[in-house]
Amino acid sequence: MSKEPVAVTGIGQTKHVAARRDVSIAGLVREAAIRALADAELTWADIDAVVIGKAPDFFEGVMMPELYLADALGAVGKPMLRVHTAGSVGGSTALVAANLVAARVHGTVLTLAFEKQSESNAMWGLSLPIPFQQPLLAGAGGFFAPHVRAYMRRSGAPDTIGSLVAYKDRRNALKNPYAHLHEHDITLEKVLASPMLWDPIRYSETCPSSDGACAMVLTDRAGAARAPRPPAWLLGGAMRSEPTLFAGKDFVSPQAGKDCAADVYRQAGIADPRRDIDAVEMYVPFSWYEPMWLENLGFAAEGEGWKLTESGVTALDGDLPVNMSGGVLSTNPIGASGMIRFAEAALQVRGQAGEHQVDGARRVLGHAYGGGSQFFSMWLVGSAPPGS
């Protein structure tokens, strides 16, 4: 029996900011969920199950927050699942929800991911003092910066590529009312002159710390037929994982990322991603990851990804726009960041992306990764149902 086609008919997110002191965690997730239901013109009674994701519990210090959020998400008396795959969780949460629809377990599923970073300190959460280990590491930037240097050496990319990405993404964010950073006076010169935090990563090439939530309504063919606005159709979705550290691990272009993309392309019948995909919303917490992921996802040959960035191909008006929303570089509620990527891909193929809409976007890839480049999740969504 073939799978049920899965459609995205509702999308909602909060205006992402550094600190939402006016709402509880429940109030925050509620806001995104209400907006997704309104977009789909559905009520709580129309939802069969809720699938929620967030990053490690240490990031807010609430153990199993999904239990206390059942009321806020209308999940009482319904199945509620939590997904947990570090930074990629927003993506894998959406895929778990999609699989429930594809398998005909449920007709309509609400999926949601969130983070309220202001209630904790992620740098603390990522640098816990483990006995007998030499304390050395300074947060995620210190972890990823050596891999960026390895990419620069391997590809011969000019030093300025990271700043070009950051400048582009922050400019895109100005067109997205939900983005956290709206740096109206940003210039490339300012990015290039920003201080080195973890050389070769500059301050302006790093993501902010945000409070925010993102929600989507996923439904079957019957649900899509009743939807008030054009749906986004799931054409392919996959997850892959690998150990954080192992002999032979390629941190610049992890095998799990390549395998995940290949699985998505196979499902969707994509022969040449560079030709067949119109835009990409990818998880780029440090700007150099744009060229790195362009190669890992098959949009460029190894060592060539930076050329797409440098020549403007990845700009909003380029041939392959990347991170139209402003990306993780402009908005980073960690647990939600993956789902915001997936939601942006869906907004684009629905023609609902507003000022950052890519004209004629028919097939768009959403991508997330997490942990020490050990979890990958991706989906390809289209404006037409699968097989059409």
Add this chain to the structure above:
Amino acid sequence: MPEVLSAPLVLEFPFTRSLGPVQSAFLTGLRERVVLGVRTTDGRVLVPPVEYDPVTAEEIHDLVEVAPTGTVTTWAWNHAPRRGQPLATPFAWVLVRLDGADTALLHALDAPGPDAVRTGMRVRVRWAEERTGAITDIACFEPHDGEPAQPGDSTGAFADPLRGIVAPARLDYTYSPGRAQTAYIGALSARRIVGERCPSCRKVYVPPRGACPTCGLATAEQVEVGPRGTVTTFCIVNIKAKNLDIEVPYVYAHIALDGADLALHARIGGIPYDRVRMGLRVEPVWTEGARYPDHYRPTSEPDADYETYKELL
């Protein structure tokens, strides 16, 4: 086999909570000796109050005051109170349905022993002398023989309402690094760097984890590596981390020790930070009494050729 190491690991953090309208009123009320519930769509009063109706999922904010007296609906005796619990002497954990409420609140009951506690017994709030807007503003409950108290008529509007609280969390672990790391740490005290080889893929892991993450097999064969190695990649850290006592800038490097199949991470010293480069040959610098090499410094060897370490990046 030497004894496996273990040590206490305490994780604590002062998490902050933005309260939202309902919890703000509830906790501010406690500060003012008022217990508030919320009325649901079907007319029940939930204490403690919630922001969303558990039945209809609608947003609810009709706050009503309930009495400081109530009835125990169930209980459990706590014969050995732990750090941070409401009372230092043995007490009963109780669920109390306050007069005027339809649901029960979890708290502590001060009682001489389990024989003095029963389901259905009447209790009243004992307020803390100093109240800040926290559940601990109710110091505990105590037995109550009198009439039910009459609730006031607060609807949750207070001067100077509380918007947020600090919720300190603390986790106490006994951490053990396990057999393989214990052996590794033991060898370091003799200034030897000893990894373990996978019996299947033959890769040498330093530090060893006791199993090969690729093959899933336990490792046992010990292999001394280094002490010299090659800087495969690095970053220059310019921002000081809160819990890290290292002067910035410093170089955080991945070092492939000679004979190891995976780079380990260490600091580079003995060379200006802006002269560190990929391929630099380094050796450990030991300090008296330290568990680890303090840092690695350049040897006098020429740099390693990129081809010799690019697979270890």
